[in-house]
Amino acid sequence: MRHPAFFLGLCLMVLTACESPEPPYSAVPPGFPQVLHPQDNAPTPERVALGERLFFDPILSFDSTLSCGSCHKPEFAFADTARISPGIHGRLGFRNSPSLINTAYQPDFMLDGGVPTLEMQVLAPIDADFEFDFNTAELVERLQAHPEYPALMQEAYGRDDAFALTRALAAFQRTLIEGGNRHETGQLTPAEQRGEALFEAHCGSCHSGFNYTNYQFLSVGLYTVYAPDSGRAGITGKPGDSGKFRVPSLRNVALTPPYMHDGSLRTLEEVVAFFNSGGVGHRNQDERVKPLGLSAEDEADLVAFLKAL
Ligand code: HEC
Ligand code: HEC
Structure with a gap:
């Protein structure tokens, strides 16, 4: 058996090795950019x-x-x-x-x-x-x-x-940083992997990058008329921005029902069914939101993938 001091020494070595010259709170998960502080x-x-x-x-x-x-x-x-x-x-x-x-x-x-x-x-x-x-x-x-x-x-x-x-x-x-979900650590089940492929094909261009968002303001065509909340247009005053909201991060999305800017969709099943239907055809609706023709099994796989995030 090794002397307890061996383990203490090991711990100290690991701790020192983990210590970066940066201030604390700057450690980020693998693949994440550094946080910029004012x-x-x-x-x-x-x-x-x-x-x-x-x-x-x-x-x-x-x-x-x-x-x-x-x-x-x-x-x-x-x-x-x-x-x-x-x-x-x-x-x-x-x-x-x-x-x-x-x-x-x-x-x-x-x-x-x-x-x-x-x-x-x-x-x-x-x-x-x-x-x-x-x-x-x-x-x-x-x-x-x-x-x-x-x-x-x-x-x-x-x-x-x-x-x-x-x-x-x-x-x-700024310390509320989180990464390392099962998608990022490569631990998806077969159903979740099928969902991942569908996600890449139909969702990943907007929900892209390390935080599952490109941070753009887009309309997904939830309504034909966005009133009283016109979204981005309320800031810019431009009719072309009506119905546009920031693409939300999907990290932890299983924990945060209900969904959309107004919480109008209660479950992830409802959200996936909405995207599969292709939106209502709002005048500013992004062309990537269109009928997808997904089967019930596809929809279930996509939901399973979202729950792994
Ligand atoms: C009554 C509920 C409520 C309280 C209290 C509240 N928030 Fe919020 N918070 C919201 C809602 C709703 C939004 C979205 C607002 C919008 O888009 O206009 C929001 C948005 C935010 C955002 C922007 C997030 C994003 O995605 O852009 C931050 C940051 C935030 N809140 C921090 C705080 C802090 C800090 C406090 C306390 C000082 C606080 N909130 C108190 C409900 C609340
Ligand atoms: C054209 C860009 C775009 C595409 C493609 C897209 N989304 Fe989104 N997604 C958005 C925007 C923008 C919102 C916010 C809409 C709102 O709040 O009215 C959103 C909202 C969501 C939400 C709600 C998140 C929350 O916290 O409220 C989920 C879940 C979601 N999308 C999943 C998906 C899935 C799954 C797909 C593929 C089937 C997909 N999205 C395709 C842009 C997109």
Whole structure:
């Protein structure tokens, strides 16, 4: 039998070998690009821990009933299984809560791409009357009167204002990196492999790359008229962008029903049946969404593949 010190030595060697000269939180799964951090928000343990605490603290909402985590639940890949997650006083918005896994890689934020950075995104739920119905200035006053937050914000950013609040929440969200599903580790069953081939043929040009999205805004023809939510057109004002939403990542998709920007499709079976039908023929509908002629078995294989992601 080997001496316990041998194992300790081995562990230390492995730990040192795994340590990179980069700051912590920069390790990414194989095949993933490095996460880019803004110059004024390099991640440190203090910043990420503060962001995590704020993310799950209902202090952020006007009546202290709701946190970011109320709608972005860790057990559902930081999404929600409600069609529309209720904000304070049970008020409803109009979009389904998206997963925040790998949000660090997004070129823009919100399903219509209306917000350019994760730091700025924080202001949206604070202000929205169907989310926290609060305002940033008053929230900062509330945090400054808290017994612990001022010191934690000072430690993390050298200040205890809206800068620290928005930076910390963004720094935490950039740590929500995930890879290594059964598709990526090559452990698919035969049915899932058949689904993979169908996926490559019919879905992979939009749901492409390491995060199963090309991050473009496209219309899949869910409706002939997209009202009241016209998607990307609400940001650009261009009729040609009506009905376009960001191609969503499909990672963890089995955990995040219901589906589509408005949560109108309840199951993955319904989503696959929708794509097989070819959409309703919206005027901006992408030409890759067309009747696919898949059999019931094909549909089942495709669903099995999606569940492996
Ligand atoms: C009441 C539910 C609710 C609460 C509370 C909430 N969110 Fe969200 N979140 C949503 C919905 C719905 C969207 C999609 C909004 C859109 O596209 O207009 C979203 C979008 C986002 C996005 C953009 C994701 C993407 O795919 O572009 C981020 C990041 C995010 N939320 C982070 C947060 C943070 C941080 C908080 C707390 C400060 C928070 N959310 C609070 C429901 C919520
Ligand atoms: C032309 C690009 C395109 C093609 C092809 C495509 N999708 Fe999508 N997919 C999208 C867009 C855009 C959305 C979001 C639509 C919305 O929210 O209204 C979406 C939504 C989804 C969703 C819902 C995800 C969620 O979190 O709500 C699933 C699942 C999905 N697609 C699977 C597939 C499958 C399976 C195929 C192939 C049969 C496919 N897609 C083909 C662009 C595409």
